[in-house]
Amino acid sequence: MISMPRIISPHHAQKIMNVVLWGVGLLAIVILIIIIGYILWNGLPQFSLEFIFGNPVGSGESGGIWPMIVSTFYVTFIALIVATPLGVLAAIWLAEYAGESILVKAIRFAAETLASIPSIVFGLFGLTFFVVFLQMGFSVLSGGLTLALMAIPTILRTAEVSIEAVPQSYKEGSLALGASKWQTIYRVVIPAAIPGITTGIILGMARAIEETAAILYTVGAALAIPMSIWDPARPLPLHLYILATEGVSLPNAYGTAAVLVLIILIITISTNYLVEKYTKKMMGR
Amino acid sequence: MENIIIEVKELNTYFDESHILKDVYLDIPRNAVTSLIGPSGCGKSTFLRTLNRMNDVIPTFKKEGTILLDGKEIYDPDVDVVDLRKRVGMVFQKPNPFPKSIFENVAYGLRVHGNNDKKDLERRVEASLKEAALWDEVKDKLDDSAMGLSGGQQQRLCIARTIAVEPEVILMDEPCSALDPISTTKIEDLIHKLKNEFTIIIVTHNMQQATRVSKYTAFFLHGEIVEKGLTDKIFIEPEDKRTEDYITGRFG
Numbered sequence: 001m002i003s004m005p006r007i008i009s010p011h012h013a014q015k016i017m018n019v020v021l022w023g024v025g026l027l028a029i030v031i032l033i034i035i036i037g038y039i040l041w042n043g044l045p046q047f048s049l050e051f052i053f054g055n056p057v058g059s060g061e062s063g064g065i066w067p068m069i070v071s072t073f074y075v076t077f078i079a080l081i082v083a084t085p086l087g088v089l090a091a092i093w094l095a096e097y098a099g100e101s102i103l104v105k106a107i108r109f110a111a112e113t114l115a116s117i118p119s120i121v122f123g124l125f126g127l128t129f130f131v132v133f134l135q136m137g138f139s140v141l142s143g144g145l146t147l148a149l150m151a152i153p154t155i156l157r158t159a160e161v162s163i164e165a166v167p168q169s170y171k172e173g174s175l176a177l178g179a180s181k182w183q184t185i186y187r188v189v190i191p192a193a194i195p196g197i198t199t200g201i202i203l204g205m206a207r208a209i210e211e212t213a214a215i216l217y218t219v220g221a222a223l224a225i226p227m228s229i230w231d232p233a234r235p236l237p238l239h240l241y242i243l244a245t246e247g248v249s250l251p252n253a254y255g256t257a258a259v260l261v262l263i264i265l266i267i268t269i270s271t272n273y274l275v276e277k278y279t280k281k282m283m284g285r
Numbered sequence: 286m287e288n289i290i291i292e293v294k295e296l297n298t299y300f301d302e303s304h305i306l307k308d309v310y311l312d313i314p315r316n317a318v319t320s321l322i323g324p325s326g327c328g329k330s331t332f333l334r335t336l337n338r339m340n341d342v343i344p345t346f347k348k349e350g351t352i353l354l355d356g357k358e359i360y361d362p363d364v365d366v367v368d369l370r371k372r373v374g375m376v377f378q379k380p381n382p383f384p385k386s387i388f389e390n391v392a393y394g395l396r397v398h399g400n401n402d403k404k405d406l407e408r409r410v411e412a413s414l415k416e417a418a419l420w421d422e423v424k425d426k427l428d429d430s431a432m433g434l435s436g437g438q439q440q441r442l443c444i445a446r447t448i449a450v451e452p453e454v455i456l457m458d459e460p461c462s463a464l465d466p467i468s469t470t471k472i473e474d475l476i477h478k479l480k481n482e483f484t485i486i487i488v489t490h491n492m493q494q495a496t497r498v499s500k501y502t503a504f505f506l507h508g509e510i511v512e513k514g515l516t517d518k519i520f521i522e523p524e525d526k527r528t529e530d531y532i533t534g535r536f537g
Contacts, residue, residue: 177393
């Protein structure tokens with residue numbers, strides 16, 4: 001029997017890997033903190049009641065960003081009310097009804113591909129389809145629908161995985177009590193999958209809320225508060241992009257970025273809290 | 286002549302090409318406990334799951350022969366599988382409460398069958414939990430998640446959930462195999478109590494359990510019933526050599 005000479009003992013290898021893994025983990029967190037810290041450090045000094053709740057003056061070199069905040073929530077809301085039912089229902093169909101045909105594999109492959117297509121391509125599609133072909137013009141609706149297209153694959157995949165993760169034994173228990181398949185899905189499977197589905201919706205929302213390229217060609221760039229879905233708008237990322245690339249005002253660009261980061265942080269943290277509370281209630285620990 | 290609730294005649298079942306149950310004949314007496322024993326893979330679980338049509342979800346499953354519940358073939362096209370499962374409940378090997386509150390677990394079957402009367406649900410949930418000998422342990426925490434209960438409590442909850450819909454037959458698929466001895470004793474006591482009201486068919490790997498809980502026993506081997514009859518008879522003077530070998534632990 002030939003044995004390889006040991007270069008280092010398992011004990012030492014364990015110690016080295018402990019240091020390496022801890023180091024890499026900490027590095028990732030440090031990078032994240034530096035980025036967020038840098039944005040907040042430069043952006044927070046711009047914060048004032050006028051900056052948050054005021055209208056922009058000129059093209060944004062001074063004044064506030066209230067219309068952009070409203071625009072952001074507006075387009076994201078539209079994206080979510082379209083993408084959530086479509087994504088979740090498609091996920092239920094894929095996980096519980098579709099089986100394993102070639103068509104189903106094609107759909108799953110398409111969803112995965114869609115999730116990795118560059119957002120500017122979605123923007124171009126939104127321009128030709130919603131803005132021009134369906135004559136929706138540069139509007140909150142065109143932008144929201146384009147974002148919905150981007151969010152659907154994310155929501156679908158995450159929801160499908162979490163629905164598939166629901167133990168078979170729950171379903172059998174329900175069927176054995178005389179529940180129909182649909183009753184089993186909406187009374188047992190979906191409630192058990194809610195944490196995962198919510199995560200998918202939040203990921204989809206995060207993708208929509210921070211998206212610039214996809215709305216660049218679809219939502220217009222109006223500085224006024226959009227009064228209806230047919231009005232053009234200027235969500236925060238787009239405003240940030242214009243402020244920075246056209247050299248309008250770098251400090252205000254940082255201020256806008258800080259608002260965007262805070263909105264995403266607040267939504268993510270509060271959703272996580274609610275999901276954890278729900279899981280604890282459901283699982284009893 | 287005993288009062289027979291389920292009559293199985295010439296039953297053959299298949300998954301794809303593999304022939305699982307072969308020419309099974311079995312009468313299940315009403316309001317008594319019948320044990321199904323036999324080594325792993327002998328078809329007793331398949332048999333059990335054929336009685337409430339849980340195998341229907343498996344696309345390759347095929348059944349030939351007759352299964353009469355109160356004289357009516359349960360695989361007839363006009364039989365609603367929902368109604369069948371209401372009449373023939375099932376308790377699984379591994380306790381599988383839903384990730385819901387204790388109350389909602391027991392109320393589940395009732396809600397599914399359209400009962401949403403709050404007072405009536407409360408009354409039935411309490412009655413079922415009492416009947417399953419779990420009420421005293423959970424009466425102060427009905428809104429807590431069932432997942433927080435111990436394994437034995439979870440299994441009694443699953444029994445409470447099953448009897449809440451008032452079935453005639455309860456199928457139990459090795460209900461104690463995941464439980465400790467004390468929890469097992471509680472479930473066995475419960476089975477003794479329930480047999481006056483329900484017909485119970487229990488799959489078990491535990492010979493002592495079969496002798497303790499059941500009046501009748503059927504011994505399965507390679508998809509066939511080798512011997513069936515009164516439990517006392519089978520365990521004291523089995524007619525077939527294979528039965529004797531199995532119950533004395535010489536194989537299986």
